[in-house]
Amino acid sequence: MDRLINNNLLDGWVPSRLYWSESQPLVDWCHLGRNTFSDAFFDYTINKCMAQPFNLLFRHQTSIEVLRQRYETRPGVKPTGFIFHMSRSGSTLVTRMLAALPQNIVISEAPPLDSALQAHFKSAPASGQDRIDWLRWLVCALAQPRLGGEKHFFIKFHGWHVLELPLIRKAFPDVPWIFLYRDPIDVLVSEMEQRGQMIPHMLHQSLFGNDAPLVIAMAPEEYSAVVLAAICHAALTHRDQGGLLINYRQLPDAVWSSISEFFGVGWTDAEAETMKLMTKRHAKDPAATFQADSKGKYERAGAQLIEAAQRWLYPIYEKLESARAAQ
Amino acid sequence: MSRNLSELDRFRQAVLADLALQRQLQYLSDNERFLELLLRLGRERGYGFTRLDVEEALRAARRTWIERWID
Numbered sequence: 001m002d003r004l005i006n007n008n009l010l011d012g013w014v015p016s017r018l019y020w021s022e023s024q025p026l027v028d029w030c031h032l033g034r035n036t037f038s039d040a041f042f043d044y045t046i047n048k049c050m051a052q053p054f055n056l057l058f059r060h061q062t063s064i065e066v067l068r069q070r071y072e073t074r075p076g077v078k079p080t081g082f083i084f085h086m087s088r089s090g091s092t093l094v095t096r097m098l099a100a101l102p103q104n105i106v107i108s109e110a111p112p113l114d115s116a117l118q119a120h121f122k123s124a125p126a127s128g129q130d131r132i133d134w135l136r137w138l139v140c141a142l143a144q145p146r147l148g149g150e151k152h153f154f155i156k157f158h159g160w161h162v163l164e165l166p167l168i169r170k171a172f173p174d175v176p177w178i179f180l181y182r183d184p185i186d187v188l189v190s191e192m193e194q195r196g197q198m199i200p201h202m203l204h205q206s207l208f209g210n211d212a213p214l215v216i217a218m219a220p221e222e223y224s225a226v227v228l229a230a231i232c233h234a235a236l237t238h239r240d241q242g243g244l245l246i247n248y249r250q251l252p253d254a255v256w257s258s259i260s261e262f263f264g265v266g267w268t269d270a271e272a273e274t275m276k277l278m279t280k281r282h283a284k285d286p287a288a289t290f291q292a293d294s295k296g297k298y299e300r301a302g303a304q305l306i307e308a309a310q311r312w313l314y315p316i317y318e319k320l321e322s323a324r325a326a327q
Numbered sequence: 328m329s330r331n332l333s334e335l336d337r338f339r340q341a342v343l344a345d346l347a348l349q350r351q352l353q354y355l356s357d358n359e360r361f362l363e364l365l366l367r368l369g370r371e372r373g374y375g376f377t378r379l380d381v382e383e384a385l386r387a388a389r390r391t392w393i394e395r396w397i398d
Contacts, residue, residue, distance in 0.1 A: 009344065017395060033353055053361040054353045056388040057381070058343055 005062050007069055013060060015067065015141050016046045018115035018134070023124035025134070027067060027112075029060035036146050038099045040092050042110035067137035076143030077105055077153040081263035082168070082177035086231055087159035088190035089182035090251045095156045097255045097275040101267070103149050107142050108156040117164050121204045132171045139172070152265055160203055162231050165238045175242070176263055179235035181320055182248035184228070184313035188305050189297040191224045203227065221305045225312035232316040236323060245324040252279045335376035335384055338369045358385075 016030035030049050039045045049055050085091035092108070099106035107113075116134040119126035126134070143153050161168070162179060181187075205212040207230065215226050239245060244262045246254055256272045267275070301309075342348045348368065355361040362381055369376055 006344075009346065019395075031349075031353060050392050052353075052356055053358050053385060054349075054355065056385050056392070057365075058339060058349070058352075060343060 005060060005066055007066075007073055010060060010062075010066070010070065011074075011144075012146075014046075014144075015112050015138055016049075016059075018064070018112040018119075018138065020122055020124070023122075025064040025119070025126075027062050027064055029062065030055055031058070032146065036102075037105065037107055037142075039108075040096060041108050064134060064137070067134070067141055071137040071140040074140070074144060076140050077145060077150050079139060079143065079155060079172055079175045080152040080265060081154050081259075082172070082175055083154060083156040083180070084162040084165070084177055084235060085156070085159055085180040086182060086187055086228055086235075088187045089180045090248045091156055091180050093251060093279065094180065094255055094259070095154065096281070097252065097278045098152075098154050100274050100278045101271055102147050103151045105143060105145070105150050105153045106156070107154070109158050110138075110142065110155075112138050113155070114158055114161070117161055117167070118204065121206070128167060128170075131167060135168065135171045152263075154263075159231055160207070160227070162234045162238075163207060165234055165241075169238070169241055173242075176244070177242055178244045178246050178259055178262065179239070180246050180248065180251075181232060181235070181317065184225070184309040184317050185301050185306065186248070186297050187228060188221060188224055188309050188313070189301050191228075192221060192305060193300075195220075219304060219308075221302075221308040222312070225308035229312045229316050232313070232320060236316065236319055239323060245320055245327060247321070247324060252276070334374050335369075335380045338372070338374040338376060339384075341372070341374075342368075 010029060012033070013029040013031050015027045017028040019026055019028070030046055031054065032045075032049060033052070035045055035049055037045050039048070083091055083094060095106050095108045098104045099108075113135065116131055116138055119131050119134065120128070139155065142155075157168075165177075205216060208215040208226070215223060218226065235243065235245065244258070246259060250258070252275075256267055256275055260267065342352065351368065352361065352364060355364065362378060365381060366376075366378060
């Protein structure tokens with residue numbers, strides 16, 4: 001199959017998957033149709049598209065070189081701001097509020113970006129420069145306007161991507177970013193009740209250096225606490241390079257105040273009201289009503305969880321709080 | 328792969344290279360209407376695939392999509 005393609009044929013399509021076949025990186029493209037990325041996660045939107053028979057039967061499959069061609073010819077909307085998070089700390093609410101406005105393109109936890117960032121773990125490892133290029137090209141492909149009036153472009157990364165901040169900053173040195181964090185017990189209780197990103201072996205063990213065998217053998221509460229602490233440490237270390245720390249307690253007001261100001265965007269009163277309406281819905285399940293869920297978490301936290309939080313997370317949480325107070 | 332399936336693959340490539348053909352098929356969410364139109368468009372252009380070929384290809388595509396996380 002010819003992996004190169006006439007550039008015009010990809011207008012209206014988005015890269016849905018970056019993967020490797022015989023050590024070569026390939027891109028699958030999905031026709032987005034009339035859909036926009038207004039769902040809580042990138043994959044929710046792609047899954048919606050894949051329910052259409054056309055998308056099941058017809059997909060462009062190209063070399064990664066095609067992404068470069070499009071990067072050079074279709075720059076799209078320049079990224080306005082990046083959203084990093086500790087996980088379970090309100091990032092989905094922030095992105096849902098931003099996505100409520102048609103002038104905003106909002107991409108949330110896109111697996112192709114994760115594949116590019118983790119490409120150095122593949123059997124044919126990508127160089128740092130490859131990962132920077134691929135990230136730029138993918139972001140550009142996702143930055144294409146769909147309605148015509150898009151002016152801002154926000155990307156929410158996976159929780160662990162803050163560990164890749166130095167590389168992401170090399171790819172996008174001028175893009176401001178925020179880091180959302182929350183009381184450690186609230187985060188850990190959520191993680192234990194609905195296991196997400198903190199399942200052992202989901203993250204590459206090289207992230208833990210020489211301690212990897214010890215960390216992987218830890219109880220789930222302690223493993224999650226160690227991973228979350230590493231995420232928080234990365235945000236704290238790099239906060240002076242274009243970052244703003246936001247505590248969950250500042251939400252949702254911070255979205256139309258400090259976060260918007262930091263990203264250099266402003267909203268009319270009507271737009272702010274539209275965003276506020278999103279706070280009345282559960283961020284990940286729009287059919288349900290959003291309720292602040294901190295209450296009761298302390299009561300549900302077991303002794304092992306509290307011990308893990310105190311040992312691994314509260315020290316870094318306090319440092320984040322001090323740094324935030326000094327912003 | 329059967330001869331008919333390869334006929335379907337050839338038609339898939341032709342559609343991917345033809346924006347006008349794509350536009351006819353892209354927004355049909357009803358499986359039956361999609362199938363009927365696909366078969367008619369293929370037949371009109373001399374491709375010899377059948378309804379069973381398309382249904383098999385749709386099943387395989389669903390499976391591939393679901394299994395995408397397995398490296």
